Amino acid sequence: MKLVLSAAAAASLVMVPASAAVFTDAAAYDAAAGSFTIETFEDEALIGTAGSGGVSVASFDGFTVTATENAVKVVNQPLFGAVNSTPGGSQYLYLDTDIAFVGAQYTFTFDVPVTEFGFNYSDLDQSGGTFTLTAGGETYALAAGSNDEVLFFGLAELSPLTSFVINSDNDSGFGIDDIRVSGEEIPLPGAAVLMLAGLGLGALRRRPR
Numbered sequence: 001m002k003l004v005l006s007a008a009a010a011a012s013l014v015m016v017p018a019s020a021a022v023f024t025d026a027a028a029y030d031a032a033a034g035s036f037t038i039e040t041f042e043d044e045a046l047i048g049t050a051g052s053g054g055v056s057v058a059s060f061d062g063f064t065v066t067a068t069e070n071a072v073k074v075v076n077q078p079l080f081g082a083v084n085s086t087p088g089g090s091q092y093l094y095l096d097t098d099i100a101f102v103g104a105q106y107t108f109t110f111d112v113p114v115t116e117f118g119f120n121y122s123d124l125d126q127s128g129g130t131f132t133l134t135a136g137g138e139t140y141a142l143a144a145g146s147n148d149e150v151l152f153f154g155l156a157e158l159s160p161l162t163s164f165v166i167n168s169d170n171d172s173g174f175g176i177d178d179i180r181v182s183g184e185e186i187p188l189p190g191a192a193v194l195m196l197a198g199l200g201l202g203a204l205r206r207r208p209r
Contacts, residue, residue: 022140023154029118029180033156036116036182037062040086041074041093048073050080051098062111062181069097069104071173081123081147082175089177095166096173101126103168110162116182117164118154123147126171135164142166154180 023029030036039060048054054070065072073094078084084092097104103126110117124131124144131142136158145151155164168174 020136020138020158021156023118023156024143024152026118026120026152026154026178029152029154029156033116033118033154033180033182036180039063039179039181040089041091041177042086042089044074044091046074046076046091048075048094048096050075054096054098063179064109065093065095066107066109067095067104068106069099069102071095071097071104071106078148079123079175080173081125081149082173083122083148083150084175085120085122085150085177092175092177093179094173094175095168099172101170101172103129103171106166106168108164108166110181110183112183113160113162114181114183115158115160116154116156117180118152118156119179120150120152120177121145122150122175122177124151124168124171124174126169129169129171130167131169131171132167133164134167136161150177156182 021032023032039062044060047058054073056070056072057064057066058072073096074091075094076090079094082094084090095106122145124142125146129144131144133140133142133153135155142153143151
């Protein structure tokens with residue numbers, strides 16, 4: 001997944017709001033986010049099966065997922081209410097501990113700092129569970145859904161961060177798909193810009209006539 005940067009996004013690095021904008025509607029997030037990329041998992045190698053084979057760490061194009069259990073899978077069929085959400089696709093990230101009523105913590109670590117991310121998720125619905133996402137020092141509730149229901153969660157206007165954590169509490173398995181990410185180019189500090197400008201002017205002054 002190659003990050004696509006926009007001039008507007010880069011400019012937002014200097015002036016960022018104190019609180020992130022929270023989205024639970026994918027269309028609204030897409031309209032607000034502007035330039036971003038989507039990881040659909042359609043080209044990723046399959047990992048694990050319905051009842052076994054999860055790993056604790058898996059790297060994808062642009063980010064890595066680390067779990068406190070061997071629970072990271074990539075599958076190509078609906079499982080227990082978790083589903084693919086890519087139009088015409090079949091594969092998705094399935095986070096599954098294979099232990100009834102035992103969830104895990106999943107850390108998503110980006111290759112470069114990001115200011116916006118969002119994703120579809122399904123089957124995060126175990127009764128009595130409290131499902132959360134922590135990013136930038138803030139914790140957000142993830143709404144529970146029903147089997148085969150695709151929900152969305154996204155954050156925008158973030159100070160640049162490199163990771164977020166999902167806690168699935170007592171839900172042993174759920175799906176994530178179509179992860180949207182916007183990255184940041186870190187602008188040069190003002191002193192560095194002035195220094196480069198000075199070097200350029202110096203070169204012009206030394207140019208032979």
